[in-house]
Amino acid sequence: MPRSALLTQAARPLYWLMLAAAVWILLRGHNAPGGGFIGGLVAVAGSSLLAITLGPAVARRLQPLAPLPLAMSGVGLALLAGLAGVATGMPFLTHVWTDMGLSTVMLFDVGVFLAVWGALTGYVFALLDNGRQTP
């Protein structure tokens, strides 16, 4: 398959741009439409772009963790955020706020972000690997 020089050159900068956009959407979700799930999906789109143009190995290297641990750490963060409320004697997922506006809500959203990013890139990479083994 002919490779587009434009796309291969642009893939890395675009990846970082999309990741920045993803984080922006994640943070924006605090008070406006957005949030961890949608932000995570944008991050998945960025990783998929890299994986399709430059190969899954490159995309894997530019993630902080391998897909499965990434997803699991996300679920773990979300669980922790839920349990923080329990520690203060309230029901599960009751959120704890500090004076500076930081809260366990943010922790939960970051968890969702990582879970979506890890789980879906896991699928994408595996599918691309599969296509390469049996041409």
Add this chain to the structure above:
Amino acid sequence: MLVLSPLLVPLITALLTALLARHAAMQTRVSVLGAATQLIFAAMLLIDVLQGGRQSVALGNWPLPYAIEFAADALSAAMVLIAALLGFATVLFGRHWNETGMGMPGLQPLLHGLLAATAAVFLAADLFNLYVWFELMLISVLGLLVLGGKRRHGDAAFKYFAVSMLGTLLMLGAVGMIYGATGHLNFSALRAASIQPGLAGALPAYIGLLLLAVLLKAGAFPLFAWLPASYHTLPAPLLALVGGLLTKVAAYVLLRLLADVFVATPGVLIEALGWLALATMLSGVLGAAYHWDLRRILAFHIVSQIGYLLFGIALATPAGAAGTVFFLLHNILVKAALFLIAGLMWASAGHYDLRRIGGLYLARPLLAVLFLVSAFSLVGVPPTTGFWGKFLLLREAFDQGRYVWGGVALAVGLLTLYSMSKIWVEGFWKPHPMQQPDHGPAQLRPAATALPATAYTAVMLLSLVILIMGIFPDPFIRYVDAATARFWTGALR
């Protein structure tokens, strides 16, 4: 917090086992420990509910009926406990088990994901939450189905996936329309809203749609073909968990929705459910009579037992609901035990096909005894759990003058006896087909080795509970009577 523990513990276990994917020995140890912890918490929850009545938690401390509510009443607590017991037995059984599809790093996380989702379905107190966890349960099973990695696993998973997607779309549509009609998702609020006279209009149609979706997932007639076509590719411990739990969860959902939430459902839907139950019973048991593969025989019996459960729900009285719940508990245990025993038979004699095995009575006498316990229970010989379950259901049916329904249920019991004696005669009684005439009595397949002790322990654990429930049924019957006393009456807890 205790209410959520049966859901959070397996979720944490899934997390840990996923992180330990590369350390197989450690992973199984954590898995067994996690399953045992869930069992302990489930037992504590049951004791809590027995002492203090219904326990509920509104997530995030939001006001009801808008918060996501999880609640444990006597029915939910019992279901959670039995699912946890089954989960523990399965994990124990699978610890040293070698069969295609076992030993993959993804197995333990998926298994605990399934346990978490199942517990959450039992505890969910609002319709959308119920739907979400039900889907998570089905997705975990889809993962387990493909783990084997062979062509037949893909085939089974595809059939399962196609049917469950159809059910999912129906269910989601129905949940949306019910929300549109009533403005509520919380069970208590829905119960109140559904008996308001102004809403009678289209609500029954939406409830009918919801029933159709749940029936599809329960494997009811005529939509059961996916079940025996997909289950039989799973290795024994997973088959026990999936076959023991999954369709029964759908039956629980049906009971909860009809008897507890939408109590004003028109009688014609209930009547239709009753006749559907008979067709389900018959088609399941007749399908089983035709087959020779142990796993397929037992899978068809799942369908037939679902028929009994639907029949109990269609009786539409507290006594019918009590019988249904007893039968549900009995059936989860017995069905799982039989699948595990089928696994041990496979490991001893070398095949799941009854025509190619035999001689197990002499070679594995303990296994024969364990099989008899579960088989007698499934058939309903007194004094076993199956007998009490069927007795409660049939007594209520005859009290209501439902002679045809009761008669068919009795006849299906006889046909079940036929299937179980087929397994007994072919698998245990006749000599193994590969045995030389002059070669001693107890020769099995050449490579037959000692069976893992953990596997035997798991089956014995289940058999013990089955025996206790059968010989001392009183406290259990009193429990289910109390758990379902307010069902079908529209009374609040």
